[in-house]
Amino acid sequence: MAGTIAVIPGDGIGPEVIESARTVLDALDRRYGLDLAYETFDWSCRRYTETGAMMPADGLETLARFDAILLGAVGWPGVPDHVSLWGLLIPIRRVFRQFVNLRPIRVFDGVGSPLRTAGPGAVDLVVVRENVEGEYSEIGGRLNRGFPDEFAVQESVFTRAGVSRIADYAFELARGRRGYVTSATKSNGIVHTLPFWDEIVAERAERFPDVRWDQEHIDALAAKFVLQPERFDVVVASNLFGDILSDLAAAVAGSIGIAPSANIDPTGTHPSMFEPVHGSAPDIAGRGLANPVGALWSCVLMLERLGHEKVAAELMTAITTTLRSPETRTPDVGGSADTADVTAAVAALVAG
């Protein structure tokens, strides 16, 4: 079961955490003979500054030949978001129909949650975020630019196909977990798209009679993520709501630095992309302070997706173990280690 992986380290701490990921993946490969092959691409804001484009014109065609994409982080001060994100990250998600953005969150032993009541193991949830439609649409614009009566409009678009498949994914996933799905909505205020979302989620739920489910308005749900995070198992949400909830849940679990994500095309037609939730963090870039756990946990998700479930579990255990001790945790989670220390500790554990 070989696998080819396109690696895009990107900007800021991206290359630092990707180096960590590569070191650990190599250790796993030596031990388990995963036979993974890598090609690295310098697509980034740096490349944009030098050449005028985040990636070459045939970038997506190039990526399409790989089994998976591993991304560090993109974004740099001075490069506008519509360049760095809409010139790389978002086209990858959309063109490769990665309609699931999977974001697991846990409170680990050693990583204190900022919540008094959330001890280790107390929070263990997955946000299943719709990743290709919804509120992030390119449809919209402005009228009367610069005049007092100027206005901007933006269309949210929800399709029956899009909502059905993300709901199905969430219900399926819950079957292998605690069997409980919460659907994020705001159909009391947003009266066209979200009642439609609610209706379709309810319809799909009927196919999963063994899964318990309910829905919550996003305002109340955000509050419950703080007041009773242990309640949740799988949370299915639109593009925007999933974005908000997953960052919020990562904070509740103690650090954005440990949160992973997988952008998945469940049909397997296109490569899926794995990236830590944290960004390029210009403030700490180049200082060896980056927490590599977000990237390493993203590798767990990648290994699972490539069919290496056992190796993935091994890596997850190693991550959990290193988080327990301050000597093998970075400062953002109350430790004294640098990126290299954490990497060495995880690599040593998985080397057996």
Next chain:
Amino acid sequence: MAGTIAVIPGDGIGPEVIESARTVLDALDRRYGLDLAYETFDWSCRRYTETGAMMPADGLETLARFDAILLGAVGWPGVPDHVSLWGLLIPIRRVFRQFVNLRPIRVFDGVGSPLRTAGPGAVDLVVVRENVEGEYSEIGGRLNRGFPDEFAVQESVFTRAGVSRIADYAFELARGRRGYVTSATKSNGIVHTLPFWDEIVAERAERFPDVRWDQEHIDALAAKFVLQPERFDVVVASNLFGDILSDLAAAVAGSIGIAPSANIDPTGTHPSMFEPVHGSAPDIAGRGLANPVGALWSCVLMLERLGHEKVAAELMTAITTTLRSPETRTPDVGGSADTADVTAAVAALVAG
């Protein structure tokens, strides 16, 4: 400085917390001679069930004659949101051009924040929510209903006038506080309306050179509300983002039960409306368990708006004092009191 107040107790715990508010307002009136006059309206889901409408056809004309509106809560199981909310609450906000939704949040002595680090006084912020446009628009609909290619669209609408006035309100408010405004955005993902929001906020900021300001994407901002809530002073946000952030902040402060809100028309052309953030809470309705603090704090905002600043401050002190002791706090904030106990304690304090 007399004042006429339209009182709409509404559903569930609405009438219970409004009774508390009236008792306390009467005590204040006896002491300070506020000369307030009330008229109570039975507009509610109960009324809808009996008559087919939440309020009479001339309901808004009736309300227009008052100086302020005090609302408990509306909503009841079985009555759809488009009836209970869009038949009462939302028309009041919109027709009376209450474009500011003001939501102060504090961690009080006695009310434990669920956050380990947030001691009393640590969090003291105000969410200034845009209240009449943005993501809650009625523009949109569905195509191909019931067919596989069905989809729904919904238009967000942001106007230059609308964004300018809410930004101005936030900057003004910050002047009387710690002089710091945070603007909630998501212009990296929502590429038409929110870059427009950012641009206008930046333009208006220039008129307030004495106020420090920055902007944060809503995902990162939600995380920071949990990780560093003490950082924030005034947070200005669109209709949807303000809704989410204010519930989240209330949870961070320990309970939705204490959070107040004011729906304000700053021009004074129309009456403003004051309502606790909590809903009708059918699960605890009629059991005397409702926390009246959300309603009482809303009365503080109402008294300020009616020009009774000193009396408002007096009431706020009384609320703060009663929250300190478990005997005069409700169970949702770790106390043993019922609604009537809290009411009696606050009323006794303000009676002097």
